[in-house]
Ligand code: VGL
């Protein structure tokens with residue numbers, strides 16, 4: 001059984017959004033087409049409470065893209081984005097969200113960011129997605145979406161570590177690419193046994 005995992009194809013990560021990824025909207029039609037080829041479609045949705053600890057605005061004197069040290073390790077600070085219930089947190093209007101068997105939300109814990117669809121950024125707190133996939137007998141995953149160097153990367157590496165057979169389709173992803181993050185992510189995914197392409 002094979003699942004398509006669509007990472008964070010939300011308005012705030014598309015052009016005009018609060019944390020826009022260049023050409024983030026260019027992948028939507030290709031993702032929709034891929035939904036026909038799989039047994040299950042899972043969407044992830046970045047879903048932060050206002051004042052989330054990953055927002056630069058929650059830390060006096062800090063600007064977006066600066067780093068801070070959190071109890072669980074270094075954390076990039078972001079502009080306010082994907083606030084629960086906001087238009088920015090909605091899926092891109094053209095994404096076939098009605099095709100989703102499961103929508104998994106992440107980043108709702110005020111104190112911990114969650115890039116990965118499987119674990120929060122403490123690398124310990126599970127989202128429940130692993131159990132969902134295993135109990136449905138799904139062992140093969142194709143990951144697409146936003147952003148390639150953050151949430152797609154963390155999700156793919158965690159999935160490979162958990163023993164899933166993981167493919168990332170870089171043509172159906174777009175990246176943020178800050179300070180070489182895209183090249184590092186590609187190398188890290190390859191190292192973890194993720195198939196790219
Ligand atoms: C993401 C930064 C902050 C992502 C989410 O979806 O890649 N990046 N929140």
Ligand code: ZN
Nearest residue numbers: 046081082107
């Ligand atoms: Zn976020």
